[in-house]
Amino acid sequence: MTIRVQQEDFDVGAELAALRAANPKVGAVASFIGLARDLNEDRKVLAMTLEHYPGMTERALEDIVHQAHERWDIIDALIVHRIGTVLPLEQIVLVAVTSAHRHDAFEACRFLIDYLKTDAPFWKKERTPQGTLWVESRTEDEQARAAWEHGAPRRP
Amino acid sequence: MKIVVLYFARLKDAMGRSRDEIEIPTRVTTVGELRSWLTERGAPWSAAFAEVRAVRAAVDQSMAGDATRLRDGAEVAFFPPVTGG
Numbered sequence: 001m002t003i004r005v006q007q008e009d010f011d012v013g014a015e016l017a018a019l020r021a022a023n024p025k026v027g028a029v030a031s032f033i034g035l036a037r038d039l040n041e042d043r044k045v046l047a048m049t050l051e052h053y054p055g056m057t058e059r060a061l062e063d064i065v066h067q068a069h070e071r072w073d074i075i076d077a078l079i080v081h082r083i084g085t086v087l088p089l090e091q092i093v094l095v096a097v098t099s100a101h102r103h104d105a106f107e108a109c110r111f112l113i114d115y116l117k118t119d120a121p122f123w124k125k126e127r128t129p130q131g132t133l134w135v136e137s138r139t140e141d142e143q144a145r146a147a148w149e150h151g152a153p154r155r156p
Numbered sequence: 157m158k159i160v161v162l163y164f165a166r167l168k169d170a171m172g173r174s175r176d177e178i179e180i181p182t183r184v185t186t187v188g189e190l191r192s193w194l195t196e197r198g199a200p201w202s203a204a205f206a207e208v209r210a211v212r213a214a215v216d217q218s219m220a221g222d223a224t225r226l227r228d229g230a231e232v233a234f235f236p237p238v239t240g241g
Contacts, residue, residue: 121238
């Protein structure tokens with residue numbers, strides 16, 4: 001398991017190569033990349049700043065990865081999340097999972113980002129032409145997480 | 157009992173600081189009781205807790221509910237719903 005919280009951008013190709021390096025058991029890699037947009041709920045976004053809770057963030061992400069291991073047959077998982085100032089077009093988060101077959105990698109990857117959205121202590125603040133404001137949490141994110149609890153997509 | 161209280165994001169802005177060390181009375185034993193007690197103390201807690209919708213909490217860096225018990229030296233954090241990813 002690799003968990004990193006960092007200011008710097010990341011190289012997706014290099015990260016995925018490192019995740020599956022020299023492991024011939026890996027038959028599938030699934031990944032999700034979250035990006036900063038220039039628009040949120042009709043507001044123009046000039047930049048965003050990500051704050052987090054050092055210590056708890058890492059623990060929460062490790063816990064989420066443990067849950068994914070219990071639920072699917074995955075080989076390894078990687079989460080890289082940026083903090084500090086991020087501009088539109090830039091990468092914010094990378095979640096990647098390796099497994100023998102695609103199903104486990106796809107499902108576990110979706111599970112990890114859904115849980116990260118509601119359980120990992122990160123907060124976004126947007127800078128707009130009208131001033132700065134904290135981003136409100138979305139009920140869709142709560143619903144996506146809840147769906148996994150109610151016996152949602154498990155391995156066939 | 158002495159605890160450390162941390163504030164994040166909008167709650168930190170509303171408090172005007174990120175951390176308090178607080179001696180709490182023995183009758184305050186849970187997260188919910190702590191929030192009520194802090195609110196009763198008045199500014200800046202009363203305004204900060206009123207301003208932030210659905211305040212969440214963590215105790216010793218794990219998500220906590222109102223019923224989560226406090227211990228001496230605990231690190232309690234209050235914050236708005238998370239918005240990472």
